[in-house]
Amino acid sequence: MDNHSDSDVSSQRRVHSSSVSSLDTQSTEIDDSCEDLQGSDREYILVVGGLGYIGSHTCLELLKSGYNIVIIDNLSNSFRSVYTRLENLGRNYFDTRCEPMPQIHLYVSDYRDEAAMKQILGEYVRPHTSPQLLEGEARLESRIRGVIHFGAYKSVSESIQQPLKYYANNVAGLVEFCSILNSFQIKTFVFSSSATVYGSIANSGMPLREEHCTHQEEAFSDHEGVTKTVLGGCTGLTNPYGRTKWMCEAILSDLALADPEWTVLALRYFNPVGCDESGLLGEDPRGVPTNLMPVVLRVLTGISPVLDVFGTDYPTADGTAVRDFIHVTDLARGHIAALAAAFDGRVPKGFRTYNLGSGKGHSVLDVVNAVESASSSKIPLRILGRREGDVGSCVAMPKRAETELDWKTEKSLETCCRDVCNFLDNFKRPAMPVV
Numbered sequence: 001m002d003n004h005s006d007s008d009v010s011s012q013r014r015v016h017s018s019s020v021s022s023l024d025t026q027s028t029e030i031d032d033s034c035e036d037l038q039g040s041d042r043e044y045i046l047v048v049g050g051l052g053y054i055g056s057h058t059c060l061e062l063l064k065s066g067y068n069i070v071i072i073d074n075l076s077n078s079f080r081s082v083y084t085r086l087e088n089l090g091r092n093y094f095d096t097r098c099e100p101m102p103q104i105h106l107y108v109s110d111y112r113d114e115a116a117m118k119q120i121l122g123e124y125v126r127p128h129t130s131p132q133l134l135e136g137e138a139r140l141e142s143r144i145r146g147v148i149h150f151g152a153y154k155s156v157s158e159s160i161q162q163p164l165k166y167y168a169n170n171v172a173g174l175v176e177f178c179s180i181l182n183s184f185q186i187k188t189f190v191f192s193s194s195a196t197v198y199g200s201i202a203n204s205g206m207p208l209r210e211e212h213c214t215h216q217e218e219a220f221s222d223h224e225g226v227t228k229t230v231l232g233g234c235t236g237l238t239n240p241y242g243r244t245k246w247m248c249e250a251i252l253s254d255l256a257l258a259d260p261e262w263t264v265l266a267l268r269y270f271n272p273v274g275c276d277e278s279g280l281l282g283e284d285p286r287g288v289p290t291n292l293m294p295v296v297l298r299v300l301t302g303i304s305p306v307l308d309v310f311g312t313d314y315p316t317a318d319g320t321a322v323r324d325f326i327h328v329t330d331l332a333r334g335h336i337a338a339l340a341a342a343f344d345g346r347v348p349k350g351f352r353t354y355n356l357g358s359g360k361g362h363s364v365l366d367v368v369n370a371v372e373s374a375s376s377s378k379i380p381l382r383i384l385g386r387r388e389g390d391v392g393s394c395v396a397m398p399k400r401a402e403t404e405l406d407w408k409t410e411k412s413l414e415t416c417c418r419d420v421c422n423f424l425d426n427f428k429r430p431a432m433p434v435v
C-alpha cells in the first residue's frame with residue numbers, strides 16, 4: 001500500500017492552494033469549506049504539526065474526546081495521507097456510536113508564515129461573548145480555545161550539522177507565533193518539550209523530576225521531605241535540538257511570568273513508541289529516522305541490515321542504555337489531560353512543566369526482545385561503542401502529571417510492539433526471516 005500518496009485528501013472540507021510561502025514549504029493551502037465560521041459558536045483546539053507522529057495520535061484522541069480541531073502542518077516531516085486516515089478513524093469511531101464527528105480542518109502551511117497564520121486565525125473569531133466589555137477590551141474573541149504545538153524539527157544529529165535551521169524553526173518560529181496568538185487573545189498553550197532538557201542530570205541515574213530543570217527559582221521537597229531551592233538553568237545540554245527545547249521552555253516561562261493570562265503547560269516527553277491500535281497511524285517520517293523504534297522497523301522490513309546498539313557497558317542490568325518508553329496513545333492522552341486541567345482551572349495560570357513518562361525503564365535489548373516476540377522475527381544486532389551525548393539511563397518521575405493532570409500511562413512495552421507490528425502489516429512488507 002502506498003501510504004505516501006498526496007492525492008488521497010478526501011476531507012470533509014475542501015483544501016485548495018492559495019498562496020506561495022516565502023519559507024521552506026512549497027505552498028500555503030487554506031481550507032475553504034462553505035461552513036460559515038464567523039457565524040458558528042463551535043470552539044476548536046489548534047494543533048500545529050498535527051500530521052506528525054505524536055500530533056496525529058493526539059488529533060485522534062482529541063476527536064474521540066469531542067474536541068473540534070484545526071490542524072496546521074507544512075508536511076516537512078509528514079504526509080497528507082495521514083489526514084485521510086485520521087478522518088476515517090474518527091468517522092469510524094463516531095459512526096459505531098451513532099454520534100456526529102467533531103469538526104476537523106486542515107491548513108497546509110508553515111506556522112512561521114505570519115500572513116497565513118493571521119488569515120487562518122482571523123477565520124476563527126466571533127463577537128465577544130461577554131456582555132460587559134471593559135473600556136479598550138477587544139470586541140472579538142477567538143474560538144480557538146487552546147493550542148498544542150508539535151511543529152518542530154527533531155533530529156539530534158541534523159541539529160548538530162544545521163543548528164540555524166533548528167533555531168529558526170523551533171525557537172524563532174515559536175516567538176513569532178506566540179506574538180500572533182497574543183494578538184488574538186489565545187493564551188492556553190501546550191508545548192511539546194522533551195526529557196532532553198534534563199541534559200547531563202540524567203547521568204545521575206535517578207528518576208528525573210521536573211524540579212531538576214526549572215526556569216525560575218523554585219522551592220520543592222525532595223524524596224526525603226527536605227525543602228530545597230532550585231535556581232533556573234540547565235546543565236550539560238549536548239546538542240542544538242536539546243537547546244531549542246530548553247530555550248522554548250525558557251521563553252514560554254518568561255512570557256507567562258510577564259502576562260498572567262497565559263497558561264502554558266510544557267510536556268516533557270520521554271521516549272514515545274508504538275502507534276494507534278488500528279495500525280493505521282504510526283511513526284512515518286520523511287527523513288531517515290534516528291529514534292530507536294523506527295530504526296528497529298527499518299531492520300524488520302529489510303531496509304537496514306542490522307540494528308546498531310550503541311554501548312553495552314552502561315551500569316544497567318544488561319549493559320545497554322535504559323529509557324522510559326511510553327506508548328504514543330498514552331502520550332496523546334496526556335495532552336487531553338493537560339488541556340482539560342487547564343480549562344477546568346486545575347492547574348495554576350502561568351508556566352508549568354510535566355514529565356510524560358511511565359516511570360519504568362526498559363533497556364535497548366528489552367525493546368529488541370519485545371519486538372522480536374511481537375513480530376516473530378529475528379533482529380540482527382551490531383554492537384558498537386557508546387554514542388557521544390547518550391546517557392546510560394533516562395527515566396521519568398511522573399508523579400506531578402499523575403497528581404495535577406490526573407494522567408498516567410496504561411499501555412505496556414509489549415502493547416507498543418504489537419501495535420507497531422499492526423502498522424507494519426498495514427503499510428510495509430516484512431522482509432526478515434521468521435524465527
Ligand code: NAD
Nearest residue numbers: 049052053054073074075076077078110111151152192194
Ligand atoms: P514529527 O516530525 O513526526 O512531527 C512534527 C510535525 O510538525 C510534522 O508533521 C512536520 O511536518 C510539522 N512541522 C515542522 N515544522 C513545521 C512548521 N514550521 N510549520 C508547520 N508544521 C511544521 O515529530 P514528532 O515525533 O511527532 O514530535 C512532535 C514534537 O514532539 C516535536 O516538537 C518534537 O521535538 C517533540 N518531541 C518528540 C519526541 C519523539 O521522540 N518523537 C520526544 C520528545 C519531544
